[in-house]
Amino acid sequence: MIHLLICSVLSLLVHAAADRVTATKAFAQVSAGKAVVVDVREPIELKDGKVVNAVELPTSALGTSQWEAMLKNIPKDKEVYTYCAKGGRADKVAAALRAKGYKAYGSGGFKEWVQAGAKTETSGP
Numbered sequence: 001m002i003h004l005l006i007c008s009v010l011s012l013l014v015h016a017a018a019d020r021v022t023a024t025k026a027f028a029q030v031s032a033g034k035a036v037v038v039d040v041r042e043p044i045e046l047k048d049g050k051v052v053n054a055v056e057l058p059t060s061a062l063g064t065s066q067w068e069a070m071l072k073n074i075p076k077d078k079e080v081y082t083y084c085a086k087g088g089r090a091d092k093v094a095a096a097l098r099a100k101g102y103k104a105y106g107s108g109g110f111k112e113w114v115q116a117g118a119k120t121e122t123s124g125p
Contacts, residue, residue: 019094021105023112026081030118035079037118040093041110045085049120051113057082059089062096071100080104083113 029035030053039046039054050056055074061067074080080102082090091106098104107113114120 023108024116026107027116052119081107
């Protein structure tokens with residue numbers, strides 16, 4: 001029984017890792033026009049800035065009619081890279097996007113994107 005539990009946990013970890021891409025790789029794909037970047041942080045978190053041209057899709061909207069409306073801003077013909085503050089919510093939203101037919105991957109946190117060379121802009125008022 002413990003062996004089965006360990007195997008299940010390892011399988012989940014390997015699967016999660018396969019669905020995550022480094023911010024450096026994601027930034028290169030976005031810069032080349034091959035992908036889009038989605039910021040899944042909450043509006044209050046954007047005071048520190050966001051990646052230029054990132055689509056805003058707050059995690060709190062997940063599963064709502066607002067979420068469905070926001071999905072229209074994300075093309076299905078390109079890869080989608082999500083980021084948040086540290087990476088956990090990015091992975092969660094990427095999984096939800098994959099369930100909707102997107103080629104989506106979590107790509108870490110905002111600071112990782114900045115370290116990768118992404119330009120930032122301020123959002124909102």
